[in-house]
Amino acid sequence: MxxxxxxxxxxxxxxxxxxxxxxxxxxxxxxxxxxxxxxxxxxAFVNAHTHIGDSIAKEAGRGLSLEELVAPPGGLKHRLLADASREELVESMERSLQFMESGGTTAFLEFREGGVEGVEALLDAAGSRDIEPVVFGREETEVIEVADGYGASGAHDSDFSEERRAAERADKPFAIHAGEVDQHDINPALDLDPNFLVHMVHAEEIHLERVQDSDTPVVVCPRSNLVTDAGLPPVEKLLERTTVALGTDNVMLNSPSMFREMEFTAKLFDVSAPEVLRMATAAGAEIAGLNxxxxxxxxxxxxxxxxxxxxxxxxxxxxxxxxxxxxxxxxxxxxxxx
Structure with a gap:
């Protein structure tokens, strides 16, 4: 060709x-x-942080706080996911994956709720498509057996030490949300020696130094952070210190469009177009281990x-x-x- x-x-x-x-x-x-x-x-693009499972709940929860929307186990998204049938969830995820693929996304790093069943449902949704899922299972430790890694909700929610050890035993990556609501869960997250962090909106200088010293990649999701009133990540400072990739986060709140994420990032932060394109392509591929x-x-x-x-x-x-x-x-x- x-x-x-x-x-x-x-x-x-x-x-x-x-x-x-x-x-x-x-x-x-x-x-x-x-x-x-x-x-x-x-x-082609690599969407470095998604919650495609939430495709069943697009634009639900107007006026709710971030905790009311997504915090486990009682947040709105978790209730909607529990109420939907497996068939409904798979069909909804398939539609999101089709949209992503048509826009040039080759792979995505998914934090998938629902334990083993949730991971298997996502793999079913992706089975007929060319887009490649890199799935970080959540909830029970056993999910690591069927997932590509473990994706923790955040150190506010649990200790996650056992999940980190299980991922290490399985020789699979461990990732965790950090610094989305406030700065207090960033050091505990870094103490777990994650393969990468997600969000880091409230990162302070001490956290940035730790990220640099440990060479820990970070995935930022600026549109999502703005929509949930979490704030905006210090993209420029992070880029000075480590690998930074772009994700679209929760389909409940944002379309999984890398075009929208790139444009938003390029126009809001003092970063060059090649830097943003790298965040949307090579950086995510590097984190996911893709060539x-x-x-x-x-x-x-x-x-x-x-x-x-x-x-x-x-x-x-x-x-x-x-x-x-x-x-x-x-x-x-x-x-x-x-």
Whole structure:
């Protein structure tokens, strides 16, 4: 397979006119050449934090606090999940995954409620699609046997030491929410030596130093944090210290659109377009242990091809900035996934 156009190549996403050569699902070469194609070839996105299980409850809970919405076990989302049938949950998740895939998301890191049954339901929903789930199970420790790792709700809710040890015994990653409501659960979360943290809205200098010293990646979800009135993460300070990836968080509150998350992040924080694109691609892939997110030989060919002559993207002077700040599903010409 050959894809021609403007290639957002390498770890710096430098625009290069030419061809991407793909063989057996792997990028084998990038050839610089003159081309008449106006396509923009970009790495596919990795959504680094989702709650796709909440697809059954879109826009529920208006006016409720974050705790009333999502805190286990009595938050609204948990009640709605308990009331829905398995068939309803799977169908709703399938629709969200279809939407994500059509927008160029190649993989997602899911914190999945419902224990073993919850993980199995999500895997059923993803079974007919090309998008790859990386599932962090929750609740009972046994969920680690069927999940890719364990995703803890936060040190406010429990100690999670046993879950951390179980993940280590299984040689699987352990991740945890931290600093979403306040700063008090960040040090206890870091004490668990997680593979990555989620949110870090209320991180203070001492926490940032610990993140840097331990080289702990962080996933930020700015739209979700704003919607729930949690605040905004210190994205610029985090980027100075560690790997930072983007997630869309709870489908109950936000569409799982990496386009919206990138645009919001690029326009709200003092970060460059290539930095934001890395947060939406290579950083999430790195956290998930996937060989994608960068267009270079030896990487998996997980790619999004944009119509650079669409009404939205035509006459653009900066392809990277255009993808990050203005592109959308309607501009997607093709999605190449394994």
């Amino acid at each position: 050959e894809l021609s156009g403007t290639i957002l190549a390498g770890e710096d996403y430098e625009p290069v006119d030419g061809r991407v050569i793909v063989e057996d699902g792997e990028i084998t070469a990038i050839e610089e050449a003159e081309t008449a194609s106006t396509d923009i070839i970009c790495p 994608c997110g960068v267009i270079e030989p030896g990487r998996e060919a997980r790619l999004v091809v944009f119509d650079g002559d669409s009404d939205n993207l035509c006459d653009n002077h900066d392809p990277v900035r255009s993808v990050v700040r203005r592109a959308g599903v309607d501009d997607v010409k093709n999605v190449i996934l394994p």
